[in-house]
Each structure stands twice: as structure tokens, then as C-alpha cells.
Amino acid sequence: MFEALELFKNLFTQHVIFSVALLLLVGYAMGHLAERIKLPAITGYIVAGILVGGSGLKLIQEQNMQMLYVLSEVTLSFIAVIIGGEFSFAKLKLYGKNIVILTLAQMLLTFGLVSFGMLLVGIPIYIAFVLGAISAATAPAATVVIVEKLKAKGKFVDYLYGIVALDDAGTVIIFSIAFAISATLMGAAEVSIGSSVLHAFKEVGFSLIIGILGGLATHYATIKKRNMNEVKILALGFVFLSTSMSIGLGLSPLIANMAFGMVLVNMSKKNVRILFSFEPLTSPLYAIFFGIAGVELKLNIFADSTVLLAGFTFIIMRAIGKYGGVFLAAWGIGMEKKIRNYLGLSLLPQAGVAIGLVLFVQASPIMADLSPAVHLEISKMINIVLMSVFFNEIIGPPLSKIAIVKNLKRR
Numbered sequence: 001m002f003e004a005l006e007l008f009k010n011l012f013t014q015h016v017i018f019s020v021a022l023l024l025l026v027g028y029a030m031g032h033l034a035e036r037i038k039l040p041a042i043t044g045y046i047v048a049g050i051l052v053g054g055s056g057l058k059l060i061q062e063q064n065m066q067m068l069y070v071l072s073e074v075t076l077s078f079i080a081v082i083i084g085g086e087f088s089f090a091k092l093k094l095y096g097k098n099i100v101i102l103t104l105a106q107m108l109l110t111f112g113l114v115s116f117g118m119l120l121v122g123i124p125i126y127i128a129f130v131l132g133a134i135s136a137a138t139a140p141a142a143t144v145v146i147v148e149k150l151k152a153k154g155k156f157v158d159y160l161y162g163i164v165a166l167d168d169a170g171t172v173i174i175f176s177i178a179f180a181i182s183a184t185l186m187g188a189a190e191v192s193i194g195s196s197v198l199h200a201f202k203e204v205g206f207s208l209i210i211g212i213l214g215g216l217a218t219h220y221a222t223i224k225k226r227n228m229n230e231v232k233i234l235a236l237g238f239v240f241l242s243t244s245m246s247i248g249l250g251l252s253p254l255i256a257n258m259a260f261g262m263v264l265v266n267m268s269k270k271n272v273r274i275l276f277s278f279e280p281l282t283s284p285l286y287a288i289f290f291g292i293a294g295v296e297l298k299l300n301i302f303a304d305s306t307v308l309l310a311g312f313t314f315i316i317m318r319a320i321g322k323y324g325g326v327f328l329a330a331w332g333i334g335m336e337k338k339i340r341n342y343l344g345l346s347l348l349p350q351a352g353v354a355i356g357l358v359l360f361v362q363a364s365p366i367m368a369d370l371s372p373a374v375h376l377e378i379s380k381m382i383n384i385v386l387m388s389v390f391f392n393e394i395i396g397p398p399l400s401k402i403a404i405v406k407n408l409k410r411r
Contacts, residue, residue: 016064020071022052023060023291024284031287040397042145042290047394049294060295068292073253075289077243078278079144080254084211084261085275086161095155098333099162105329106163106347107136107170110321111178117317121310126182127377133178134357134385135318135350137171140164140254142349142397145286146404148279156339156407160346163326167347168254169204175357176200203251210249211256214242215263219271232277290393297390307380311387318388322347342403349396350389 012018026048034044052059060068115132119125143164147157176199218238222231242260246253264271302308323344330340 013059013061016067019060019064019068020288023288026052027287027291040146040401042142042397043394045287045290046294049291050297053295055299071288072292073243075285077239077253077257078282079141080257081239081261082144082275083140083161083165084258085265087262089266091158095158095162099159101333102326102329103163103166103170106322106325109325110136110318111174113317113321114314117313121313123310124377127381129178129182131314131381131384133175134354136174137350137354138164138167138347139349141289142400143346146401150404150408152404152408159343165258172203173200204255207246207251207255208259210242210245211259212263214238215260219264219267223268228277231274235274293393307383307387311384314384314388315391319348338407342406345403346400348392348399350392354385354389
């Protein structure tokens with residue numbers, strides 16, 4: 001039996017198309033099962049990825065992951081454009097101030113609580129600050145998929161999309177400040193807070209410029225076209241161009257494509273057809289995207305007791321910060337009870353941005369000259385974040401679904 005399994009692996013698992021087929025078919029089965037027990041389908045997709053990945057049957061080859069990441073980037077591009085498409089000037093005028101207050105409150109409280117919690121469990125201060133900053137990140141993918149699945153709309157969704165959009169830019173800035181302070185504490189004196197903050201603002205600013213230019217180009221290229229096949233080809237081309245330019249320049253494709261979607265929806269109401277034209281493509285991409293997330297989750301992170309303690313502290317403090325920050329700010333500005341009570345529950349999912357930031361620390365040139373003790377702490381930090389991602393990607397979507405259902409208004 002084992003020989004047959006090995007032969008099967010050798011014959012088929014080498015090809016990336018087989019990996020995609022597995023993620024789609026097993027993802028479909030597990031997603032359907034998840035919905036049968038009242039969980040979001042994306043929870044099933046993640047479990048499917050765990051089953052076929054390195055923590056399960058090992059049917060996804062490591063060499064195929066790099067090609068699968070391309071599909072993840074494509075999916076995140078669509079998600080970002082959809083979020084940006086909710087940012088009409090009318091909504092910004094109505095809710096913009098409150099969204100900024102809510103976003104800042106949950107980000108800063110989360111940063112403070114997680115940093116403090118890490119210090120309590122014995123994590124060095126230079127790692128605690130970085131973990132605090134990373135904890136502020138919220139994954140937009142789960143939110144968008146659940147909203148699209150439920151066809152939800154209304155004030156709750158507007159606030160949720162607004163916070164998720166600003167959260168990405170805000171996290172980049174907070175992380176840059178925290179990393180500069182931490183790098184100095186580690187002994188890398190050449191890293192200054194001023195230059196790091198300036199770099200963060202440049203990253204956000206140039207990402208916005210790329211997205212704005214992409215949105216304008218798409219608008220003028222498609223506005224007079226009636227053939228939707230032509231519109232879709234042009235729109236996809238510009239979305240992929242915006243994404244690839246952002247990645248190539250070391251910028252944020254999420255921020256760029258949110259700006260892309262915002263420009264589209266505000267240039268003309270007719271551009272909504274572009275967002276609708278993406279819908280047939282998104283369902284299989286979502287299944288693959290969350291399947292890949294499951295493949296990346298490694299169960300062996302639970303073997304280290306020190307990481308377990310720090311990881312659970314990180315998860316709990318982050319949840320309190322996210323929920324408590326939104327709740328207190330919403331209470332302070334007099335928002336209605338239902339939104340105040342549930343909005344924070346939708347901010348727990350955590351994935352790509354958090355992993356990207358922790359890998360940025362690991363790959364930073366200043367790490368080369370640091371002591372083995374610091375490298376050990378950074379290794380622990382990576383596992384703490386991975387543990388949080390594992391937990392929040394499993395438990396976050398069901399909580400988001402509960403929150404959205406409680407405020408459900410059909411499209």
C-alpha cells in the first residue's frame with residue numbers, strides 16, 4: 001500500500017496542475033462539509049490544504065508552491081479591487097471619519113496589548129515590539145469571501161471594508177516604526193526611526209499612485225466599450241499590471257489594488273460592471289487561495305512549549321485588542337449597538353500581511369551581523385506568528401460569519 005502511494009506521488013504530484021486539481025476537488029468536498037455543519041466554506045478549504053499539504057498526506061510538492069503563490073497574488077488582487085470598489089466618495093463622506101477612528105483605536109490597542117503580553121511571558125522587548133506591530137494586521141480575504149457568499153450589504157459591511165482597507169496601510173507604518181526601534185535595540189544602530197517611517201509612507205504613497213493610475217487607465221480604456229469580453233480582457237490586464245508593478249517595486253499590491261477599485265467606482269457608476277465581470281473567476285480562486293493557506297500551516301509549531309505559551313498569549317491579546325478597540329471607539333462615537341457589538345469579531349482573520357512582515361524581518365540585511373541569541377528569538381517570533389495565523393484562519397472565518405449574519409442586509 002505504501003509503495004503504491006509512493007508510486008502515485010512520483011507519477012502525479014510533481015506537476016503543479018495536479019496540485020491545483022487537488023486543492024479544488026478536496027477543497028470542494030471539505031467546503032461542502034463545512035457548510036453542512038454551519039461553518040464558512042473557506043474553513044473547509046483551509047482544512048483541505050492541511051490534509052493534502054506537508055502536515056497531512058504531503059501531496060503538494062514544495063517546488064510547486066512558488067507557482068501556486070502566483071494564484072494567491074491574483075486572488076488577493078481581485079479581493080483588493082472589490083474592497084476598493086466599496087469606497088465611493090458618498091460613503092467616505094458619510095463614514096470616513098468614524099472609520100479612521102475605529103481603525104486607529106483597534107490597531108493601537110492591539111499593538112499595545114500584544115507587546116505587553118509578550119513582555120509578560122518573557123519575550124525580549126525588541127521582539128515584543130515587532131510582534132505587537134505584526135498583530136495589528138488583518139487579512140481581508142476571509143471578510144470579502146463571506147460578504148460575497150452571503151450577498152451582504154449595508155452600514156456594517158461599509159465599516160468593515162473601510163477598517164480592513166485602512167488597516168493594511170496603518171500596519172505598514174506601525175511596523176516600520178516598531179522595527180526601527182527594535183533594530184536599534186538589537187544593535188543595528190544604522191537603522192533610524194525617521195528613515196523607516198519615511199520608507200513606510202513612500203511605500204503607501206507609491207502603492208496608491210500605481211493603483212490610481214491603473215484605475216484611470218482601465219476607466220478610459222473601457223468606458224466606451226460595450227463588448228464585455230473586451231472590457232474584461234482590458235480590466236484584467238490592468239489589474240495584473242498594477243499587481244506586478246507593485247510587487248516588482250517592493251510596494252503593497254493590496255493598497256495599490258484597493259486604490260484601483262476606488263478610482264473605478266468613483267469615475268463612473270458604469271464601471272461597476274467591471275467588478276461584476278470578475279465574479280465568475282473568483283469562486284475557484286478562493287478555493288485555491290485558502291487551500292494554499294492551509295498547505296502553509298505547519299502543525300509542528302505546536303511542539304515547542306515556550307512557543308505555545310507565547311502563541312496563545314499573542315492570540316488572546318490580539319483578540320482583545322481588535323474587539324475591544326472597535327467596541328470602545330464605537331461606543332465613544334455613539335454607533336448603534338448591533339454594529340458596536342459585532343464589528344470587532346470580523347477583524348480576527350490573519351494571514352498574508354502578517355507572514356510577509358515576519359519574513360521581512362528574517363530576510364532583512366541587518367540580521368546577518370546579529371548574535372545567535374537574537375536569531376533564536378527571531379525564529380521563535382516566526383513560529384508565534386504562524387501559530388496565530390493557524391488559529392485565526394481556522395476560528396476567524398466562523399466568527400466573521402456570525403458577525404455579518406447578525407447584521408445581514410441582502411444585496
